[in-house]
Each structure stands twice: as C-alpha cells, then as structure tokens.
Amino acid sequence: MADSRAHRGPHPEDARLFDAAAVERLRRATGDLGWLLSRGYVTPSALKLVGDRYRLTARQRTALGRCACSDGDLVRRWERRVDGEGLKGRPLWLDGYNVLTTVEAALAGGVILGARDGSYRDMASMHGSYRKVAETFRALELIGRVVYSLGASECVWYLDRPVSNSGRLKQIILAMGEEKDWPWMVELVADPDAVLAEAKCTVATADSWILDRCGSWFNLARAVVSGNVGDAWVVELGVGD
DSSP states (O other), rough: OOOOSSOOOOOTTHHTTSSSHHHHHHHHHHHHHHHHHTOOOOOOHHHHHHHHHHHOOOHHHHHHHHHHHHHHHHHHHHHHEEEEGGGTTEEEEEHHHHHHHHHHHHTTTOEEEEOOOEEESSOOOTTTTTOTTHHHHHHHHHHHHHHHHHSSSEEEEEEETBBBBBBHHHHHHHHHHHHTOOEEEEEEOOOHHHHHTTTTSEEOOOOHHHHOOSOOEOHHHHHHHHHHHHTTTEEEEEOOO
C-alpha cells in the first residue's frame, strides 16, 4: 500500500501509550533494560524480558528499544559527543533521513523520544520509501539555520540511494541550499551508516550503530527540536535511570 501520509504525526494510540503513568513505567523499564545490557544480555531477549515484566505493547517496546543502551555504550557515546562550539569552522556530515524525520515528526506533534544517551529519536519507520510531508520544508530550514548558526564550514547530507524518492529529496535540499546560500552538498550512497561510521569529521545522527563507531558526533536533532519546536511532544525515557 502506498504511503499517503501528509504528516509524520502521532499514532492514534499514543495519547494512551505515552501518558504520564505509561511514561513513568517506561522510564523504569529503560533503566532495567540498560542494566541487563550492561551485564551482557543480548538486546532481543533482554527487551522481551523487560517488556513482558512491564506488560508493554509492541509500540512501547519499540520506544524502549530505541532509548536504552548499556552503561559502557553510554560512556563511550558521551566521550565522543561534541557541543555546538565544536562545529565552528568544521564540516558536518548528516545522517539525512535520521535527522530529517525526527524534526518532521516533532513539527507534526509526533512522539519524540529522549533516549538514555541524550539523543532525540522519532517513532517513524520508512520501510524503504520516503515521502515528503507537510513539515519537510520547515524541517529543512530549521536544520540549516541551526547548522550554520553554529559556524559549520559545510554540511554534507548522506541519503540512502536504495530508498525511493531519495533523488527528489536531494534536489529539494540542494534548491534550498542555493536559495539560502548554504553550502549544502548531498551524497546518495548505498549505505550511509557505513560511510558515517568511518567519517573523519563530526557526524549528526541518533543511530545507535553509528554512534558506537564514529569518531565524533553532534546531537543535531535535539538541538533543532529543543531550540525551535516549543510544543514538541518529548517523552524523556533516559531520566533518572
């Protein structure tokens, strides 16, 4: 079935799945999952164990899996994280869909997960296809404003070539860059994760696999959302674990 969504907003059940009582339960679950991962449990079995204990739905388990990490991974990610000052005069490589869909979701009122490592992650999934939504242009504009307000020398977007409509999104990004006089570049590659994991410059992503392998990273989605989307629905699950 074709994706006909005009927004990347909340799921119909999210008001119940992420109400105050559910969030408190999910925070405890995030702490428990992090404890298990820190002691060598593999993610699928640990996630099932914790999910069953707290009687979480499939969607809540997805949120839990996106927010938890081991103590060791947490320390290593924070050691490699740079703040805005670290971008001045330096290039930034973007995990394009990862950053863009999170900002789109925040603008559309979707759930934004505050993970244990401080990253902001959305609940969306593309399944091999990207569809421009009503918030796409605004999201791109906000991302550009933040990147260049921090003095980055250039911004290179990496998009998955196999994802349908990547070519169209590339043209939209380049057109906005030209209009705003932003030195944007866009690369369509087979596997952005592998490229960004080996990057010599700072990368912007919330992808756990990349965060565990890259040299340095900037929490761009969080910077954009926290600084520009005042009514964003942020569910902080990494608090107090």
